[in-house]
Every structure is written in C-alpha cells, then in structure tokens.
Amino acid sequence: MGAIQRDQAHFLLLKIHSLTGLIPIGLFLVFHLAINSLRTVGVFPYQLSIDVINNLPFLIWIEIFVLYIPILFHSVMGFYLTSIAKYNPMRYRYPRNWLYTLQRLSGGIVFVFLVYHMGTTVAPKLWFGYHEFQAAPFLIGVMNEEFQGWTGRIIYLIGIVAATFHFGNGLWGFCISWGLIVGPKAQRNAGIAFMLVGLVLTIMGLATVLEFSLNPVPVAPTKAGGL
Numbered sequence: 160m161g162a163i164q165r166d167q168a169h170f171l172l173l174k175i176h177s178l179t180g181l182i183p184i185g186l187f188l189v190f191h192l193a194i195n196s197l198r199t200v201g202v203f204p205y206q207l208s209i210d211v212i213n214n215l216p217f218l219i220w221i222e223i224f225v226l227y228i229p230i231l232f233h234s235v236m237g238f239y240l241t242s243i244a245k246y247n248p249m250r251y252r253y254p255r256n257w258l259y260t261l262q263r264l265s266g267g268i269v270f271v272f273l274v275y276h277m278g279t280t281v282a283p284k285l286w287f288g289y290h291e292f293q294a295a296p297f298l299i300g301v302m303n304e305e306f307q308g309w310t311g312r313i314i315y316l317i318g319i320v321a322a323t324f325h326f327g328n329g330l331w332g333f334c335i336s337w338g339l340i341v342g343p344k345a346q347r348n349a350g351i352a353f354m355l356v357g358l359v360l361t362i363m364g365l366a367t368v369l370e371f372s373l374n375p376v377p378v379a380p381t382k383a384g385g386l
C-alpha cells in the first residue's frame with residue numbers, strides 16, 4: 160500500500176470511528192438510559208419494555224450487527240487513537256486540552272464498565288437461556304441485587320458518568336470531524352449544548368440507580384409459557 164492509499168485508509172477509518180460513536184452507539188445509549196429510566200415510573204412499564212426487546216425476532220443478530228460489531232470497532236479504534244494521542248493539558252491549560260484527555264480516559268473506563276455490565280446481564284441471560292418473557296424477571300433480579308450494596312452503586316455511578324460524558328463530548332468531536340460547526344463562537348456554544356445533553360442523560364441514569372436502590376421489586380414473568 161502506497162503512502163497516499165495509507166493516508167486515505169486512515170482518514171476513512173477516522174470518519175467511521177466518529178460516525179459509529181453517534182450511529183448506532185450514541186443512539187443506543189440515549190434509548191437505553193431512557194428505557195431503563197422507565198423503572199422510576201414503576202416496575203410494570205420497565206418489565207414491559209424488557210419483554211418487548213426480548214421478544215423481538217432475530218434479536219441476537221440485531222444485537223451482533225447493530226451493536227456489538229460497531230462497539231468493538233469503535234473501541235479498537237479508540238484504543239489505537241489513545242495510543243498515538245499527544246497529551247498536553249499541563250502545558251496548555253485550555254479546557255479543550257483537558258476535554259481531549261478526558262475523552263480518551265472516559266472511553267477506557269466505559270470499555271471496562273461494558274465488560275462488567277454485559278458480563279453480569281446479557282451474558283448470563285444467554286448462558287442460562289432466559290428468553291422472551293423469562294428474561295425480564297431474571298434481569299430485574301440482577302439489577303435489584305446489584306444496587307443493594309455500595310460496590311454496585313459506585314460501579315454504575317462511574318460507568319454512567321463516563322458514558323454520558325464520553326457521548327456528550329464525543330458529539331462535539333463528531334460535529335468538528337464532519338465539518339458541521341465552524342467558527343469559535345459556534346464551537347463554544349455547541350460544546351455547552353452537548354454538555355447539557357450529557358447532564359440530562361446522567362440524571363436519567365442516576366435516577367434509575369436510585370430507584371433500584373431504594374425500591375427493589377422482584378417480578379414474575381408477564382406471561383407464563385411461550386405463547
């Protein structure tokens with residue numbers, strides 16, 4: 160591969176990395192935190208939302224192609240970009256230098272959190288074969304238990320704040336990368352708006368953790384049997 164072709168491939172990978180952060184991963188995060196926050200309204204709407212997801216046809220294939228492959232690509236590229244990053248927040252004390260460093264740090268934290276989170280929810284659900292209406296009682300049981308101690312609460316606090324920051328600040332990077340906001344004033348205003356998006360998502364996530372912590376309610380399957 161010639162130097163020009165290598166530069167083009169590098170450029171393309173950077174664009175795909177930026178795009179996958181928004182679609183599908185960012186969109187998933189927004190929906191995921193919104194659906195989980197249904198738990199603050201009551202356990203019944205939350206259980207119904209899990210029932211709907213776990214009764215989708217071809218669920219595992221949707222998850223693999225729409226979620227797991229993009230997350231894996233975004234993570235591998237993210238670790239590569241972190242390994243070649245130039246850090247200088249101490250030398251140049253501008254907020255953007257700090258945000259640049261925090262974006263890479265939060266990405267690493269989200270990756271570790273995801274391994275834990277999926278390893279304690281989706282992985283045992285699949286391993287023990289809880290499908291369709293059996294999934295919700297199992298998953299709600301896992302969450303109830305998770306938030307009865309401080310370890311689980313702190314792990315989720317860190318995971319949620321890291322993910323919502325990474326997404327909010329990542330939206331800014333996406334707009335710069337795709338040339339959507341030009342000029343210092345527009346970039347500053349967009350930065351503030353995206354941080355507010357991150358803040359709203361953080362509040363939704365933490366409210367869910369609080370509700371599970373204060374009010375752990377076990378549930379029976381909405382519908383017994385497979386019909």
Ligand code: HEM
Pocket residue numbers: 188191195209212213222226269272273276277280281284294298299302315318319322364365367368
């Ligand atoms: C309030 C906090 C959260 C709760 C209560 C929660 C709950 C859950 C549950 C119950 C599942 C299993 C869904 C199923 O198999 O039907 C799940 C999966 C998942 N969660 Fe979360 N989650 C939270 C925060 C997060 C955060 C912050 C992220 C992103 C870093 C995240 C990313 C994921 C991913 C990628 C999956 C796998 C989705 C799938 O396989 O369909 N979650 N979560």
